[in-house]
Amino acid sequence: MKPRTLLASVLASAILAGAPIGVAFAHGEPVIRVDPPVVAAGGSITVTGTEMEPGEVFDLALESAAISVSLGQAAVEGEGEEGGFVVTLTLPGDLAPGSYRLRASTEEGESAVADLTVTATLYEANAGPATVQETSGEPHVLERRKPAGQVAGVALLAAASVLLGLWLIRRR
Amino acid sequence: MPAANMSTESMTPGKNSISAALRERFGLDGLAYPVPEYANSIGYLLGGITLAGFLILFVTGIYLAQFYHPHPADAHASVVAIITGVPIGDLVRSVHFWTAQIVTLTVLLHMLRVLFSGSYKRPREVNWYVGLGLLAVTLGLVFSGSVLKFDQEGLEALQHNSEAAEVIGALGGWFSAEFSRTVPLLTRLFDGHVTILPMVFALLIIAHAFLVKQHGISPKPTADAVSRPTAGEGTSRFLTHVGRLAGYGFLVLALALLLSLVWPAPLGQPGVAGAEVTKPLWMFLWLFPAEEAWGAAALPVVPAALGVLLALVPIVDRSPSMSPTRRKALLLVAALVLLAIVASGVVAAVRPVEAHLE
Numbered sequence: 001m002k003p004r005t006l007l008a009s010v011l012a013s014a015i016l017a018g019a020p021i022g023v024a025f026a027h028g029e030p031v032i033r034v035d036p037p038v039v040a041a042g043g044s045i046t047v048t049g050t051e052m053e054p055g056e057v058f059d060l061a062l063e064s065a066a067i068s069v070s071l072g073q074a075a076v077e078g079e080g081e082e083g084g085f086v087v088t089l090t091l092p093g094d095l096a097p098g099s100y101r102l103r104a105s106t107e108e109g110e111s112a113v114a115d116l117t118v119t120a121t122l123y124e125a126n127a128g129p130a131t132v133q134e135t136s137g138e139p140h141v142l143e144r145r146k147p148a149g150q151v152a153g154v155a156l157l158a159a160a161s162v163l164l165g166l167w168l169i170r171r172r
Numbered sequence: 173m174p175a176a177n178m179s180t181e182s183m184t185p186g187k188n189s190i191s192a193a194l195r196e197r198f199g200l201d202g203l204a205y206p207v208p209e210y211a212n213s214i215g216y217l218l219g220g221i222t223l224a225g226f227l228i229l230f231v232t233g234i235y236l237a238q239f240y241h242p243h244p245a246d247a248h249a250s251v252v253a254i255i256t257g258v259p260i261g262d263l264v265r266s267v268h269f270w271t272a273q274i275v276t277l278t279v280l281l282h283m284l285r286v287l288f289s290g291s292y293k294r295p296r297e298v299n300w301y302v303g304l305g306l307l308a309v310t311l312g313l314v315f316s317g318s319v320l321k322f323d324q325e326g327l328e329a330l331q332h333n334s335e336a337a338e339v340i341g342a343l344g345g346w347f348s349a350e351f352s353r354t355v356p357l358l359t360r361l362f363d364g365h366v367t368i369l370p371m372v373f374a375l376l377i378i379a380h381a382f383l384v385k386q387h388g389i390s391p392k393p394t395a396d397a398v399s400r401p402t403a404g405e406g407t408s409r410f411l412t413h414v415g416r417l418a419g420y421g422f423l424v425l426a427l428a429l430l431l432s433l434v435w436p437a438p439l440g441q442p443g444v445a446g447a448e449v450t451k452p453l454w455m456f457l458w459l460f461p462a463e464e465a466w467g468a469a470a471l472p473v474v475p476a477a478l479g480v481l482l483a484l485v486p487i488v489d490r491s492p493s494m495s496p497t498r499r500k501a502l503l504l505v506a507a508l509v510l511l512a513i514v515a516s517g518v519v520a521a522v523r524p525v526e527a528h529l530e
Contacts, residue, residue, distance in 0.1 A: 036445065037349045115356065119445045120444050126441055127441075161425045
């Protein structure tokens with residue numbers, strides 16, 4: 001191949017390879033942020049979307065292994081090639097506490113996700129000790145009593161520590 | 173070799189040959205340098221007792237880290253599993269909790285002793301600042317540790333932390349949820365608790381111990397005492413000091429074990445975001461009245477102001493005299509500040525819980 005032809009081929013290849021990159025720089029992957037990242041069921045969250053194309057409409061959904069709950073839509077506003085949205089949403093009050101993903105997706109297949117931890121509702125907040133669920137469904141305060149053998153062992157270890165400690169303190 | 177040692181050797185040759193072999197292999201004679209006799213009193217052992225407590229915390233903490241899940245959705249459940257399903261999990265967790273309380277107390281008493289005895293004076297100013305760094309690391313470890321259980325008290329502590337981070341803007345970036353979109357703040361606090369803060373602690377404690385060795389134990393604060401280097405002086409030996417220190421360390425362990433039997437480390441209900449129904453641990457409780465009066469800004473500003481006051485101590489008091497009677501003004505201010513903190517804590521303890529979060 002002649003050098004001029006080779007050079008032209010290389011240049012053309014570089015331009016074609018750079019085109020998708022150029023398109024990507026003009027409009028990056030959409031990003032969403034959720035605030036606060038830990039929220040009580042029934043509470044409000046603010047979802048901020050960035051790096052989106054103005055005019056796009058994102059469907060917002062809360063997902064976990066068990067459920068998918070639609071939270072509505074958000075329209076992207078802005079000028080030029082960078083757009084975004086800010087929406088405030090209220091979560092369902094009957095959401096089970098746990099780890100969720102908030103997904104924003106368009107019909108064209110673009111999507112962004114953010115993690116969200118949901119706690120129990122504010123009405124369930126209390127300063128009491130932790131409980132465990134009995135098989136009957138009744139909550140039961142965590143059992144903290146130790147087996148007699150463990151109590152005896154710990155007492156012996158504490159006594160040995162005291163004796164060793166006093167010996168070390170008093171020896172010359 | 174001194175005559176006394178030779179007569180001892182002839183009486184118990186087997187034991188002394190083992191002792192001599194160990195001293196040679198471990199280079200223990202290098203630790204037999206002189207220290208003053210008063211360095212073996214409990215007032216001058218508080219720093220070492222704190223270090224012994226930290227050793228207990230490292231061992232118990234490593235065990236707990238094998239079973240703890242540092243994610244907001246699973247953290248509390250993993251702590252319940254530690255209590256109910258892990259062998260001696262509840263005991264180890266309680267020893268970890270009570271040792272943390274004891275260590276916080278001993279580090280504060282150590283700082284007060286140093287302040288009272290004027291041990292921050294030249295040439296020991298840098299070690300005072302290293303000590304302040306260790307105090308900050310200790311409080312950081314206690315705070316992050318209290319959040320990790322992610323019960324109601326832990327979640328409220330995290331929410332207060334986030335509010336304080338917003339107040340200090342860019343400086344609080346690491347403490348905000350926006351710093352990392354891929355790793356939750358709780359997970360990053362766990363990383364800080366088990367890697368960043370212990371690493372900083374290790375570096376600072378090496379510096380602290382090195383400077384104490386270089387400068388020697390500060391002179392006793394008698395009426396005519398003057399601050400000066402004292403390395404190489406004293407009628408006792410450092411190994412005796414270490415032995416005494418180890419003894420008190422075992423007493424700390426015994427106390428933590430007994431407290432763990434009687435009062436297991438607390439664990440509340442899973443945290444509910446946005447609720448304020450608990451009070452923080454005693455070392456942070458005194459901040460509540462300030463937060464009530466001045467809002468979230470009090471959370472970073474008041475501790476920072478205290479830090480600045482402590483940092484100014486060696487700068488304000490530069491006279492070589494170590495006598496407390498010649499430092500009445502500084503000690504009076506310190507006493508008043510301490511009294512204000514204690515009174516604030518008592519007020520917060522007796523008042524009902526009030527909502528502060530915005």
